[in-house]
Amino acid sequence: MATDIRLLTNQLAQNPDSLVFLELAEALRQRGQLHGAAKVLVSGLTRHPDLADAHDLYARVLVDMGHLRHGYEEWMAAIESDKRHIGARKGLGFLCYRWGDLDGALEHLELALAVDPMDESVVQALRMVREAADRPTATAVEEVPPSVFDGLEGAQRGLLLVDNRGRILGGGMGDGTDDNSEDIAAHVSAGAAEAERATRMLELGAWECMAIEGPGGNLHLSRPTPESLLVAARDRSVPAGRLAMLAAKATNVARAWLEEQSL
Amino acid sequence: MSEYLRNALDGVTRIRGVRGALVVHADDGMVVADSLMESVRGNAVAALAAGIALRFGNAALSTGVGSPHFLHLQATGGTLIIVPGPTGVLVVVIGDKELNVGLARLEMLRVAEVVR
Numbered sequence: 001m002a003t004d005i006r007l008l009t010n011q012l013a014q015n016p017d018s019l020v021f022l023e024l025a026e027a028l029r030q031r032g033q034l035h036g037a038a039k040v041l042v043s044g045l046t047r048h049p050d051l052a053d054a055h056d057l058y059a060r061v062l063v064d065m066g067h068l069r070h071g072y073e074e075w076m077a078a079i080e081s082d083k084r085h086i087g088a089r090k091g092l093g094f095l096c097y098r099w100g101d102l103d104g105a106l107e108h109l110e111l112a113l114a115v116d117p118m119d120e121s122v123v124q125a126l127r128m129v130r131e132a133a134d135r136p137t138a139t140a141v142e143e144v145p146p147s148v149f150d151g152l153e154g155a156q157r158g159l160l161l162v163d164n165r166g167r168i169l170g171g172g173m174g175d176g177t178d179d180n181s182e183d184i185a186a187h188v189s190a191g192a193a194e195a196e197r198a199t200r201m202l203e204l205g206a207w208e209c210m211a212i213e214g215p216g217g218n219l220h221l222s223r224p225t226p227e228s229l230l231v232a233a234r235d236r237s238v239p240a241g242r243l244a245m246l247a248a249k250a251t252n253v254a255r256a257w258l259e260e261q262s263l
Numbered sequence: 264m265s266e267y268l269r270n271a272l273d274g275v276t277r278i279r280g281v282r283g284a285l286v287v288h289a290d291d292g293m294v295v296a297d298s299l300m301e302s303v304r305g306n307a308v309a310a311l312a313a314g315i316a317l318r319f320g321n322a323a324l325s326t327g328v329g330s331p332h333f334l335h336l337q338a339t340g341g342t343l344i345i346v347p348g349p350t351g352v353l354v355v356v357i358g359d360k361e362l363n364v365g366l367a368r369l370e371m372l373r374v375a376e377v378v379r
Binding site for chain 2: 184203204217219
């Protein structure tokens with residue numbers, strides 16, 4: 001597998017306009033190198049912005065990373081390019097089901113079945129959603145997405161890892177139904193750029209962390225690597241000092257995780 | 264600058280490790296009053312602190328932390344502390360890395376009270 005990835009990477013380097021990036025990203029995804037796969041796909045999508053397969057694969061990577069909303073947007077982009085894209089329809093059906101939107105899930109899955117009536121996975125999924133829809137008290141259960149911070153206090157809520165461009169790499173801030181992690185990621189990356197500029201111009205060296213206190217709680221930002229930002233937020237029941245300790249621990253975990261992703 | 268404000272700012276700059284203290288308009292980053300070491304460029308500190316307060320203020324709002332009442336930027340070669348005042352001003356301190364942040368914060372709150 002490692003050889004495949006090296007081979008595919010070389011092929012892509014020789015011909016950056018080729019579609020080999022799809023194969024490379026899928027290979028990385030299968031190895032669990034989601035960050036690497038996402039990078040390859042973002043780069044590929046800049047060259048092939050209307051390629052439904054690329055949006056579909058990027059969506060799957062994002063969902064694997066726990067970024068359901070962003071994944072939803074990518075699948076919507078895929079069906080904008082190709083309304084009959086079965087992978088995107090299946091993905092959207094899956095997300096709608098997870099969010100409890102059974103009508104939406106049925107609609108997408110029925111459209112997927114219309115494209116390929118023999119697709120067993122669609123048939124199974126449709127059966128499951130119809131059964132859930134038939135149960136009067138049925139609710140779709142939100143599974144906890146995997147997180148870079150698994151095992152840490154508040155792994156799913158209140159710890160967010162983003163890159164300098166505001167792209168979410170792991171963790172989350174919301175509770176799944178009210179997740180504004182992407183807004184937060186955009187704001188903190190803008191703030192980090194400002195901090196970078198300030199420390200450079202004021203000759204303060206490299207900025208290490210930022211602590212913010214407000215009426216609703218505390219916010220702590222740190223830099224696991226020069227290219228990434230870790231955001232930790234807690235309500236006022238967690239003092240700033242304790243939050244700083246939690247953030248330091250999460251920073252180490254994130255740094256190790258990022259190193260693992262880049263291998 | 265009023266005598267009260269001058270005294271309050273001097274109270275900040277007397278703390279070991281403080282290189283300068285300023286009162287800055289949050290909207291445009293203009294200096295209202297300052298007490299600085301000679302090497303510190305007041306206008307630059309003011310403008311950059313206002314930018315930081317704005318950007319990280321937005322971040323804090325988006326996380327539910329709310330409008331910040333204290334911001335502390337730690338860098339390898341120094342520190343920048345911002346305490347938003349009640350009337351659209353920011354009290355800003357630039358200092359060494361070893362600066363006693365708690366003490367500086369107390370004196371900055373005093374400045375903010377004087378500006379009120």
